[in-house]
Amino acid sequence: MPRPCIVRGCYALVTKGSRCRQHQLAYRNPERQRMNRAVAQHITEVGYWCPGYAVPPHPSTDLTADHIQARANGGNVTRLTVLCRACNARKGTR
Numbered sequence: 001m002p003r004p005c006i007v008r009g010c011y012a013l014v015t016k017g018s019r020c021r022q023h024q025l026a027y028r029n030p031e032r033q034r035m036n037r038a039v040a041q042h043i044t045e046v047g048y049w050c051p052g053y054a055v056p057p058h059p060s061t062d063l064t065a066d067h068i069q070a071r072a073n074g075g076n077v078t079r080l081t082v083l084c085r086a087c088n089a090r091k092g093t094r
Contacts, residue, residue, distance in 0.1 A: 001015075002014065002015050005018070005019050005020040005023055006018045006019060007019060007020070007023045010022075010023060034065075034080070035064075035065035035080060036065070038065040038080045038082060039063050039064065039065050039082055042063065042082040043063065048060060048061050048063065050063060050082070050083055050084035050087055051081070051082070051083065051087075052083075052087055053083055053087035053088075053090050053091045054087075054090055054091075055087065055090075058084075060084035060086075062084050062085045062086075063082050063083070063084055063085075064082070064083060064084070064085055064088050065080045065081070065082055066080065066081055066082070066083050066088050066091065067079065067080060067081075068080065068081050
């Protein structure tokens with residue numbers, strides 16, 4: 001059932017979540033935005049190629065940004081690398 005957006009003064013109706021699409025974009029997590037920019041820059045410079053993790057480099061359209069050293073292991077949160085989802089899952093917290 002549609003309900004109003006939780007942002008004061010917005011009368012847009014929402015069916016999923018608590019914010020309308022416009023306010024979802026404005027409220028996005030800054031870290032996620034930084035990761036999205038890293039993927040976009042990688043695609044601009046290299047194209048849709050994954051550098052691979054424990055496998056040779058390969059084409060992929062499902063690229064994600066990942067911290068070079070896992071944050072769970074106390075890694076540097078500023079350094080990112082781009083991997084495909086399969087390589088990112090293979091890497092895990094290593």
